[in-house]
Amino acid sequence: MIKTIKEGSARLYVPNVNKPEQGRREGFYNPAMTKNRDISVACLAVLFKVSKKRAKNRMRICDALTATGVRAIRYKKEVGGEVWACDVNENAIKLARKNAYLNKTKINFVNKDANAFLSENGFDFVDIDPYGSPVGFIAAAGHSLGRKGYLAVTATDTAALNGVYPRVAERRYGIRSVRCFYSKELGTRILITSIIRILMQQDKAFQPLLCFQDRHYIRIFGSVLRGAKKCDVLLDKMKYIVADKDSWEIREHPSEKSIGPIYIDTIQKKNFCMSVLKELKKRNLTGQNIVRLAAEELQEPFYYDTHFLSKKYKKPLVSLSKIIDTLSKRHKVSRTVFCPTAIKTDAGLEKILAAME
Ligand SMILES: C[S@@+](CC[C@H](N)C(=O)[O-])C[C@H]1O[C@@H](n2cnc3c(N)ncnc32)[C@H](O)[C@@H]1O
Known part of the structure; x- marks a missing residue:
C-alpha cells in the first residue's frame, strides 16, 4: 500500500507502513x-553557488x-544541476521514477549496485545515505x-561508533570506540578518520566542513581534493587518545591504553556553516539550531558534559549560560553541536568546576 506525503518542495508516494523498516x-x-x-539541501545550495559548473547547470550530483x-528530487527541485539517483532495489x-514524474523533475535513474555505478561515473557531489x-x-x-568534489555521508551504526560496541567499531572503522561523556564527538571523529584514511589511498584529502549527530545518525559533509601533500598534512593532524570513561588525553605516540590515531583538527568550517545556516533560514527549513551550534562551536577536540561533571564532582546543576558567562571572561568557550548540556573550552577542568559553584 502506498500513501502520498509532502516533504520540502516534493510530493511523494511512500509505503503506507507504521515503521519505516x-x-x-x-x-x-x-x-x-x-x-x-x-x-x-542547504549544504548543496551553498556548494552549488560556488561551483564553476553552476552557470550551465552542469554540476553533477x-x-x-x-x-x-x-x-x-529535492536536490533537483530546490537546488538544480544534473541529478542522478541509484539503488540496487x-x-x-x-517508486522513485513515479515520484520524479509526480514532481515533473528530470532525474537519471540507475538500478545498480552503488559501488559499481560510482566506480564508472564521475560526479561533483556524492551523497551516501545507507x-x-x-x-x-x-x-x-x-x-x-x-x-575535486564534495562528499555527504550518513552513518546510522551509532552504537558501534559511540562506544556501545567497541569491537564492532574496531572492525569496521579500524579504531576502538569508547563509551564516555564525549563519545558522540569521539564516534564522529572515528568515522571522519576512517573516511580520511580510505580516501588517502587514492591520494585524496578529505576536509570536513560540517558534522553533527542527531537522533540515531551521524552526518558528515566535506570536500575531497586530490594531492599527496594535502594528505600528508592530514596525517599530521592524527593523534593518539587515552580515552577513559571520564577524561581524555591527546598524545603524539601510542601507549597500551591509547586508541587511534584519530583526526583531531577542525571538523566544522565556520564560514561554510554560516552560509548553510543562511540558506536554511532563507528556505525556512529545519536544522537551523544544529547548524548554528556547529558554526559557533569552538574548534577544540572534545567537550565537557556539565551534567556528568555535576554528578561526578557533586556540584550543583548550574545553567550552561551562567558557566559560559563566567568562563568567557578569561577563556575561549562555546556550546557544542554534540550535546545540549556540554561546553567546549580551553579553560581546563578545575576552572570549569569553579564556574559551577
Ligand atoms: C537508508 S535507505 C536510503 C534512504 C534515502 N537516501 C533517503 O534519504 O530517504 C538505503 C537504500 O540503499 C539501498 N542499497 C543498499 N545497498 C545498496 C547497494 N549496494 N547499492 C545501491 N543501493 C543500495 C537500499 O535498497 C535502500 O533503498
Missing part, C-alpha cells in the same frame, strides 16, 4: 530523516542510495569525485 521492500522512507535532508528518490527505483555503516561505499565515492 516495514517499507524496505517497496522503497524505504523515514520521515525522521527530514532534518538530515533539509540540511543537505549523485544520490547513490536513493530509495524513494526523495533526496534526488528494483522496486525502490520504480542502512548502517557507509564505510563500504567511500572508496567508490572517492573514485567518482575525481580531482
Whole structure:
C-alpha cells in the first residue's frame, strides 16, 4: 500500500507502513530523516553557488542510495544541476521514477549496485545515505569525485561508533570506540578518520566542513581534493587518545591504553556553516539550531558534559549560560553541536568546576 506525503518542495508516494523498516521492500522512507535532508539541501545550495559548473547547470550530483528518490528530487527541485539517483532495489527505483514524474523533475535513474555505478561515473557531489555503516561505499565515492568534489555521508551504526560496541567499531572503522561523556564527538571523529584514511589511498584529502549527530545518525559533509601533500598534512593532524570513561588525553605516540590515531583538527568550517545556516533560514527549513551550534562551536577536540561533571564532582546543576558567562571572561568557550548540556573550552577542568559553584 502506498500513501502520498509532502516533504520540502516534493510530493511523494511512500509505503503506507507504521515503521519505516516495514517499507524496505517497496522503497524505504523515514520521515525522521527530514532534518538530515533539509540540511543537505542547504549544504548543496551553498556548494552549488560556488561551483564553476553552476552557470550551465552542469554540476553533477549523485544520490547513490536513493530509495524513494526523495533526496534526488529535492536536490533537483530546490537546488538544480544534473541529478542522478541509484539503488540496487528494483522496486525502490520504480517508486522513485513515479515520484520524479509526480514532481515533473528530470532525474537519471540507475538500478545498480552503488559501488559499481560510482566506480564508472564521475560526479561533483556524492551523497551516501545507507542502512548502517557507509564505510563500504567511500572508496567508490572517492573514485567518482575525481580531482575535486564534495562528499555527504550518513552513518546510522551509532552504537558501534559511540562506544556501545567497541569491537564492532574496531572492525569496521579500524579504531576502538569508547563509551564516555564525549563519545558522540569521539564516534564522529572515528568515522571522519576512517573516511580520511580510505580516501588517502587514492591520494585524496578529505576536509570536513560540517558534522553533527542527531537522533540515531551521524552526518558528515566535506570536500575531497586530490594531492599527496594535502594528505600528508592530514596525517599530521592524527593523534593518539587515552580515552577513559571520564577524561581524555591527546598524545603524539601510542601507549597500551591509547586508541587511534584519530583526526583531531577542525571538523566544522565556520564560514561554510554560516552560509548553510543562511540558506536554511532563507528556505525556512529545519536544522537551523544544529547548524548554528556547529558554526559557533569552538574548534577544540572534545567537550565537557556539565551534567556528568555535576554528578561526578557533586556540584550543583548550574545553567550552561551562567558557566559560559563566567568562563568567557578569561577563556575561549562555546556550546557544542554534540550535546545540549556540554561546553567546549580551553579553560581546563578545575576552572570549569569553579564556574559551577
Ligand atoms: C537508508 S535507505 C536510503 C534512504 C534515502 N537516501 C533517503 O534519504 O530517504 C538505503 C537504500 O540503499 C539501498 N542499497 C543498499 N545497498 C545498496 C547497494 N549496494 N547499492 C545501491 N543501493 C543500495 C537500499 O535498497 C535502500 O533503498
